[in-house]
Amino acid sequence: MIYLDNASTTLIKPEAVGSAILTAMQTLGNTARGAHGYSIDAASAVYEAREKIARFFNCKRADHVVFTSNVTQALNMTIYGVLSSSDHVISTDLEHNSVLRPLYRLQDERGVEVDFVPADKKGCLDYRDFERMIKPNTKAIVCTHASNLTGNMTDMRRISEISRKNNILLIVDAAQTAGSKKIDMQELGIDILCFTGHKGLMGPQGTGGMCIGEGVKIRPLIVGGTGVQTYSRAQPERLPTLLEAGTLNGHGIAGLSAALDFINETGLDCIENKETFLTERFYNGIKNIDRVTVYGDLSREHTAIVALNIGDLDSGEVADILFEQYDIAVRAGAHCAPRLHRALGTKEQGAVRFSFSYFNSIEEIDKAIFAVKEISRSEMK
Amino acid sequence: MIYLDNASTTLIKPEAVGSAILTAMQTLGNTARGAHGYSIDAASAVYEAREKIARFFNCKRADHVVFTSNVTQALNMTIYGVLSSSDHVISTDLEHNSVLRPLYRLQDERGVEVDFVPADKKGCLDYRDFERMIKPNTKAIVCTHASNLTGNMTDMRRISEISRKNNILLIVDAAQTAGSKKIDMQELGIDILCFTGHKGLMGPQGTGGMCIGEGVKIRPLIVGGTGVQTYSRAQPERLPTLLEAGTLNGHGIAGLSAALDFINETGLDCIENKETFLTERFYNGIKNIDRVTVYGDLSREHTAIVALNIGDLDSGEVADILFEQYDIAVRAGAHCAPRLHRALGTKEQGAVRFSFSYFNSIEEIDKAIFAVKEISRSEMK
Numbered sequence: 001m002i003y004l005d006n007a008s009t010t011l012i013k014p015e016a017v018g019s020a021i022l023t024a025m026q027t028l029g030n031t032a033r034g035a036h037g038y039s040i041d042a043a044s045a046v047y048e049a050r051e052k053i054a055r056f057f058n059c060k061r062a063d064h065v066v067f068t069s070n071v072t073q074a075l076n077m078t079i080y081g082v083l084s085s086s087d088h089v090i091s092t093d094l095e096h097n098s099v100l101r102p103l104y105r106l107q108d109e110r111g112v113e114v115d116f117v118p119a120d121k122k123g124c125l126d127y128r129d130f131e132r133m134i135k136p137n138t139k140a141i142v143c144t145h146a147s148n149l150t151g152n153m154t155d156m157r158r159i160s161e162i163s164r165k166n167n168i169l170l171i172v173d174a175a176q177t178a179g180s181k182k183i184d185m186q187e188l189g190i191d192i193l194c195f196t197g198h199k200g201l202m203g204p205q206g207t208g209g210m211c212i213g214e215g216v217k218i219r220p221l222i223v224g225g226t227g228v229q230t231y232s233r234a235q236p237e238r239l240p241t242l243l244e245a246g247t248l249n250g251h252g253i254a255g256l257s258a259a260l261d262f263i264n265e266t267g268l269d270c271i272e273n274k275e276t277f278l279t280e281r282f283y284n285g286i287k288n289i290d291r292v293t294v295y296g297d298l299s300r301e302h303t304a305i306v307a308l309n310i311g312d313l314d315s316g317e318v319a320d321i322l323f324e325q326y327d328i329a330v331r332a333g334a335h336c337a338p339r340l341h342r343a344l345g346t347k348e349q350g351a352v353r354f355s356f357s358y359f360n361s362i363e364e365i366d367k368a369i370f371a372v373k374e375i376s377r378s379e380m381k
Numbered sequence: 382m383i384y385l386d387n388a389s390t391t392l393i394k395p396e397a398v399g400s401a402i403l404t405a406m407q408t409l410g411n412t413a414r415g416a417h418g419y420s421i422d423a424a425s426a427v428y429e430a431r432e433k434i435a436r437f438f439n440c441k442r443a444d445h446v447v448f449t450s451n452v453t454q455a456l457n458m459t460i461y462g463v464l465s466s467s468d469h470v471i472s473t474d475l476e477h478n479s480v481l482r483p484l485y486r487l488q489d490e491r492g493v494e495v496d497f498v499p500a501d502k503k504g505c506l507d508y509r510d511f512e513r514m515i516k517p518n519t520k521a522i523v524c525t526h527a528s529n530l531t532g533n534m535t536d537m538r539r540i541s542e543i544s545r546k547n548n549i550l551l552i553v554d555a556a557q558t559a560g561s562k563k564i565d566m567q568e569l570g571i572d573i574l575c576f577t578g579h580k581g582l583m584g585p586q587g588t589g590g591m592c593i594g595e596g597v598k599i600r601p602l603i604v605g606g607t608g609v610q611t612y613s614r615a616q617p618e619r620l621p622t623l624l625e626a627g628t629l630n631g632h633g634i635a636g637l638s639a640a641l642d643f644i645n646e647t648g649l650d651c652i653e654n655k656e657t658f659l660t661e662r663f664y665n666g667i668k669n670i671d672r673v674t675v676y677g678d679l680s681r682e683h684t685a686i687v688a689l690n691i692g693d694l695d696s697g698e699v700a701d702i703l704f705e706q707y708d709i710a711v712r713a714g715a716h717c718a719p720r721l722h723r724a725l726g727t728k729e730q731g732a733v734r735f736s737f738s739y740f741n742s743i744e745e746i747d748k749a750i751f752a753v754k755e756i757s758r759s760e761m762k
Contacts, residue, residue, distance in 0.1 A: 001417075001418060003410070005410060005417065005419070008410060008411040008420070008628075011409075011419055017406070018402075018403045018406050018407075021399075021402055021585075022402075025394055025398070025399050026392075026399075028392075029389060029390055029392055029710065030386070030586075036382075036709075036710030037382060037704065037710065038382065038384060038386070038392055038710055039389070039710070039712075068450075069449075069454070069627070069630060070627040070630075071627065072603060072605035072606060072626045072628070073450070073603055073627060075605065076602075076603040076605065076626070096605070097611065098627060099605075100614075101604035101605050101614070101615065101616060102604055102605065104614045104615070105604055105615070196628070204402075204633075205409075205628055205629065205631045205632045206450065206587040206588075206629075206631075206632060221457075221602065222453060222457040222602075223478075223483055224453035224457065224477070224479030224480075224483065224717075225453060225478040225479050225717035227717065230716070230717050230718070230719050231715065231719045231728070233481075234486070235482060245453045245457070245482070246450075246451040246452065246453025246454060246479060247390060247453070247577070247579060247586055248586065248587075249450060249451075249585075249586045249587025249630070249633070250587075251402075251586045251633070252585075252586070252587045252630070252632070252633065322417075323417045328417075329417035329418065329419055329420070331417075333611070334611035334612065335611070336605075336606035336607070336608065336611050338611050338612045347612070
């Protein structure tokens with residue numbers, strides 16, 4: 001099968017990831033639960049992973065790297081942990097439901113004020129809107145680093161200029177960029193970076209987390225055992241313990257750590273270049289096909305995603321044909337991005353999302369182009 | 382090394398667990414994210430795991446099995462999702478901080494009334510207290526199935542008689558019993574059973590969940606993408622989607638599923654019998670050693686835990702000697718069980734917890750007994 005659904009989860013992982021998980025399962029105890037060798041090994045392995053993540057995203061402190069089970073948990077922890085009832089927050093039409101639903105909930109239940117920077121018909125933002133929307137009580141901007149539907153990246157430099165100037169927290173959803181694009185928290189002025197482990201970072205499912213800037217305060221969403229300060233009624237206040245109640249996914253984190261090694265050894269540039277090359281090849285191969293509509297603006301910076309429709313064929317039907325007749329896995333439908341589909345005018349039809357990874361081959365891309373051509377031709381008849 | 386810290390996490394897993402994770406990593410896409418083969422395979426694998434868990438705990442509906450990253454998350458989701466500001470809840474001194482801290486927080490922040498059934502000096506409860514504590518606004522009893530410190534089990538039949546009679550929800554923390562003791566939700570009248578995957582169930586870290594009785598309402602703690610009902614502002618209301626925002630740990634769940642197969646093939650009785658045998662052997666070997674104090678009441682039903690102290694030696698020091706001189710891993714300190722340590726009078730000294738698994742051997746137990754004897758003897762000099 002040709003797997004072109006890497007924006008959902010990367011299927012092909014570096015070989016070292018699986019072996020790291022197996023080794024961890026044979027050698028790691030519970031992190032921070034005891035002082036014997038297995039437990040210390042587990043704590044060291046997790047701390048090493050924190051350090052790698054911190055270096056990778058240029059987060060100043062390794063102890064400000066918090067592990068979660070996925071980016072959704074990280075975003076919920078961040079959004080609920082930062083915003084209070086009197087606050088105003090600015091977000092965008094590009095967001096995934098992992099950002100939208102926590103924000104809607106705060107709107108409905110805590111009276112938090114939320115404004116969304118609208119996306120135009122190409123799925124692009126007017127960055128001046130961020131500035132226009134700022135109020136005296138604006139606490140944070142919550143923004144994706146790239147749309148999971150069109151692949152278009154947001155201009156984080158521009159957004160962070162605005163957030164810095166106005167002393168507003170910048171919270172970034174890096175679900176689609178971590179591991180594929182360079183993210184330097186200091187350079188981009190990011191206060192909280194939320195990431196997932198199982199997409200571009202090529203780690204196992206069940207991993208993700210957040211990198212927290214110095215001095216940023218977050219109330220915990222989940223509290224419980226930490227192995228330290230047992231007699232305190234409340235969760236210990238130091239990071240990462242404050243936000244890591246319960247047993248960590250030590251096995252998964254060991255896998256993520258090995259994935260980071262692979263990325264560092266291969267070179268992020270090299271990964272990005274290959275993904276860009278594959279994406280461009282696909283885009284150039286399909287953009288002039290009759291009746292193919294591509295969404296987003298691929299002339300701007302983007303990730304390894306191309307979303308399209310063929311005529312007025314339902315996107316789910318196209319995905320089914322791709323899977324059944326061409327053995328190609330893509331993702332159709334709404335992609336948990338309701339506001340952007342509305343902006344693109346694709347609420348009814350959905351879109352067919354092709355998403356590529358470092359491990360895809362040119363041959364696979366060409367087969368996918370061929371398939372789109374054939375489907376579009378048969379559709380015209 | 383002799384690993385006797387299985388109440389923290391079981392170190393030795395059935396071989397099939399690791400291979401199931403590896404296979405999952407090579408074949409599973411994102412569950413519920415698309416309709417291609419890899420994604421459908423992932424959804425099927427997760428659903429199969431739900432069915433196994435449902436059968437294992439006699440939860441009536443497989444779709445009422447919700448996966449979380451650990452039992453702490455399951456308990457937080459349950460406690461915050463069930464209790465509202467006008468409610469009263471009864472819990473016990475035996476609880477772990479994963480129950481206590483969410484309850485304290487609700488007390489402090491939402492004004493939920495909380496009463497704790499006290500433990501006596503042996504760490505036992507007077508079950509009449511549950512009945513005595515019931516008020517008109519009592520919404521739930523939250524109780525552990527077994528203390529993670531002494532290993533003593535609670536009499537869930539008795540507690541459920543009380544909860545049923547008074548129409549109160551029974552929420553059970555099965556962190557220490559799932560996979561080691563038979564748990565029949567219907568027979569025990571449990572409304573929400575919270576479990577972890579990496580202890581008795583012998584699955585990987587990063588797994589756990591809750592089994593929810595029919596008609597029990599829980600508000601979600603974490604909301605976000607679900608792959609369905611993208612255009613709904615709120616999290617979809619159907620279980621398990623309501624409580625499973627974001628990408629599941631499909632790889633870990635595949636491992637947990639293999640672990641359940643192992644337990645079913647081996648027989649839960651067989652596992653329980655071996656664990657009981659090892660625990661009794663250890664207990665009988667150390668109970669009459671001079672200056673050894675054992676906590677809890679091992680004449681009652683208990684799990685594979687023996688907690689002790691040697692004279693007035695600090696528990697951490699004993700654990701260090703065990704590790705450094707005997708290569709034995711145990712857990713000292715407070716075990717995230719502050720109320721029970723206070724009840725036992727061990728707040729200062731802590732306790733040395735030995736906990737056994739199906740994979741421990743008689744030889745390991747005998748070496749541990751020998752070590753306790755030697756330490757206690759050298760301490761007397």
